Amino acid sequence: MRSVGVIGLGLIGGSFARAATAAGATVVGADSCAQTRRAALEAGVVRAAYDSPSAVCGADDIFIAVPVGSVESIFADIADALSPTSVIFDGGSCKRSVISKAAEQLGDNRRRFVPSHPIAGNENSGFSASNVDLFKNCWAVLCTDGVDEEAVQVVSLAWQQVGANTVNMSAAEHDDIFAVVSHLPHLLSYALVESIRTRPDSARYLHYAASGFRDFTRVASSHPIMWRDICLANADNLLASLVRFREELDTLEGAIKDGNSVLLYERFASARQLRRDWAATLED
Amino acid sequence: MRSVGVIGLGLIGGSFARAATAAGATVVGADSCAQTRRAALEAGVVRAAYDSPSAVCGADDIFIAVPVGSVESIFADIADALSPTSVIFDGGSCKRSVISKAAEQLGDNRRRFVPSHPIAGNENSGFSASNVDLFKNCWAVLCTDGVDEEAVQVVSLAWQQVGANTVNMSAAEHDDIFAVVSHLPHLLSYALVESIRTRPDSARYLHYAASGFRDFTRVASSHPIMWRDICLANADNLLASLVRFREELDTLEGAIKDGNSVLLYERFASARQLRRDWAATLED
Numbered sequence: 077m078r079s080v081g082v083i084g085l086g087l088i089g090g091s092f093a094r095a096a097t098a099a100g101a102t103v104v105g106a107d108s109c110a111q112t113r114r115a116a117l118e119a120g121v122v123r124a125a126y127d128s129p130s131a132v133c134g135a136d137d138i139f140i141a142v143p144v145g146s147v148e149s150i151f152a153d154i155a156d157a158l159s160p161t162s163v164i165f166d167g168g169s170c171k172r173s174v175i176s177k178a179a180e181q182l183g184d185n186r187r188r189f190v191p192s193h194p195i196a197g198n199e200n201s202g203f204s205a206s207n208v209d210l211f212k213n214c215w216a217v218l219c220t221d222g223v224d225e226e227a228v229q230v231v232s233l234a235w236q237q238v239g240a241n242t243v244n245m246s247a248a249e250h251d252d253i254f255a256v257v258s259h260l261p262h263l264l265s266y267a268l269v270e271s272i273r274t275r276p277d278s279a280r281y282l283h284y285a286a287s288g289f290r291d292f293t294r295v296a297s298s299h300p301i302m303w304r305d306i307c308l309a310n311a312d313n314l315l316a317s318l319v320r321f322r323e324e325l326d327t328l329e330g331a332i333k334d335g336n337s338v339l340l341y342e343r344f345a346s347a348r349q350l351r352r353d354w355a356a357t358l359e360d
Numbered sequence: 361m362r363s364v365g366v367i368g369l370g371l372i373g374g375s376f377a378r379a380a381t382a383a384g385a386t387v388v389g390a391d392s393c394a395q396t397r398r399a400a401l402e403a404g405v406v407r408a409a410y411d412s413p414s415a416v417c418g419a420d421d422i423f424i425a426v427p428v429g430s431v432e433s434i435f436a437d438i439a440d441a442l443s444p445t446s447v448i449f450d451g452g453s454c455k456r457s458v459i460s461k462a463a464e465q466l467g468d469n470r471r472r473f474v475p476s477h478p479i480a481g482n483e484n485s486g487f488s489a490s491n492v493d494l495f496k497n498c499w500a501v502l503c504t505d506g507v508d509e510e511a512v513q514v515v516s517l518a519w520q521q522v523g524a525n526t527v528n529m530s531a532a533e534h535d536d537i538f539a540v541v542s543h544l545p546h547l548l549s550y551a552l553v554e555s556i557r558t559r560p561d562s563a564r565y566l567h568y569a570a571s572g573f574r575d576f577t578r579v580a581s582s583h584p585i586m587w588r589d590i591c592l593a594n595a596d597n598l599l600a601s602l603v604r605f606r607e608e609l610d611t612l613e614g615a616i617k618d619g620n621s622v623l624l625y626e627r628f629a630s631a632r633q634l635r636r637d638w639a640a641t642l643e644d
Binding site for chain 1: 429479480498501537538544547549550553554556558559562565568571573574579581583584587592602604605608609611613616617619621624628629630631634635636638
């Protein structure tokens with residue numbers, strides 16, 4: 077079993093540390109928050125916890141689990157401390173930006189950096205939200221272009237050991253897909269909540285909000301730094317998916333204005349069918 | 361215990377019939393679908409089930425649970441069959457349109473029609489989705505302007521007996537509030553799903569959709585006739601809430617284009633705080 081250094085002990089890093097420890101790995105952690113380090117030590121999730129990211133660079137595998145806007149500074153911190161055999165991977169929700177920063181900061185170590193993204197998480201954040209089962213049966217996307225084959229094997233195994241199923245795709249494809257199915261819904265959910273918050277009488281509305289609102293806005297409870305960074309790092313894809321969404325919204329708005337009941341029915345029925353077919357695949 | 365006639369034995373009507381029967385009422389039902397009538401009879405939820413809405417007009421209380429676009433034809437069907445003591449109420453998600461049709465169709469019986477709306481339901485539909493607990497602890501909004509006091513008392517009690525908490529508000533206030541916290545999220549969710557469905561390679565995207573997408577799009581699985589009718593019946597409020605949403609979306613889109621990380625963070629952090637405060641009220 078290889079040793080693991082986890083940089084950032086929040087929801088993702090904390091859950092990875094828990095699952096890796098449970099799988100038998102020796103795990104050390106780094107986090108800038110003293111309270112988080114204490115909590116992780118007390119939970120027995122890490123053997124040691126440090127303030128400085130470079131302090132965990134003695135581990136065989138180094139997992140970076142910080143908001144994508146902070147990955148560059150982590151790379152800069154650890155670059156000189158990496159051993160020539162370290163394998164590095166991250167968990168960020170955007171891959172092109174992280175790869176570009178790795179090329180700038182990691183030098184030759186770039187070939188042992190495996191960009192990855194576990195499709196797991198929820199609206200909570202911080203070590204207190206972490207759990208050992210977070211990655212059970214989720215996808216872990218790997219972007220292996222230009223990466224040493226051995227490093228890919230190590231990181232694939234690491235994800236599998238915490239319960240994830242690995243899949244390989246290009247960073248461009250990754251960033252396109254997740255703009256559409258994840259980043260855009262988050263942006264729309266934040267926008268809906270803000271469009272209510274900024275009403276002078278928002279409490280009157282929220283008093284009667286029910287389960288539809290609850291589920292639609294769950295992701296608007298997500299970590300604002302993480303999502304700010306994602307929106308900026310994947311801006312081109314996110315803006316393109318927003319253009320497409322606006323076209324559809326324009327169609328529906330026009331149908332409502334025109335009283336076009338046939339068109340409205342057709343769109344709602346098509347959407348329902350697709351959503352039901354998709355949900356059925358989850359149950360397989 | 362008064363007798364109840366339920367017109368429309370879908371999710372709402374079927375659940376009401378189940379809960380009223382469980383509370384000891386004698387319930388008869390009407391539904392245009394023979395299979396639904398058979399299912400409701402076999403489940404012991406109604407003593408008798410008819411094709412024609414007017415066939416249940418011998419009951420003391422008559423609950424109309426059909427899509428809001430069909431309420432007018434139900435009114436027309438039952439108008440002549442109503443007894444001078446019948447109390448009538450509905451469960452539609454828009455109240456002004458239903459009240460206007462009642463004034464046109466019900467004549468003097470309008471004073472014994474209590475417009476109401478249980479804030480309950482989910483993305484499923486039909487009698488098979490009904491359950492006895494659907495209204496437990498939900499709000500039932502009553503719009504009592506111009507309604508006989510005795511009829512209001514009867515309908516308030518009917519909702520309380522199935523577990524709901526009643527609240528009185530004007531139809532205008534109702535339609536404004538639910539445009540914002542319910543109808544708009546449904547429209548946005550349908551639009552997001554359609555913006556993916558209409559991509560030639562939609563399956564590639566959906567393959568990696570996860571829990572954020574699942575919750576955001578749950579309401580896009582809702583009944584297309586019901587939601588077509590709601591969007592058209594509450595068009596003015598829905599379009600106004602959409603204008604406000606678009607302003608907020610424009611702000612966020614502009615911040616992404618400009619790389620305005622401060623503004624993005626502020627909006628996301630505000631939204632998260634409001635959503636968390638709201639969620640905390642659910643737990644009280």
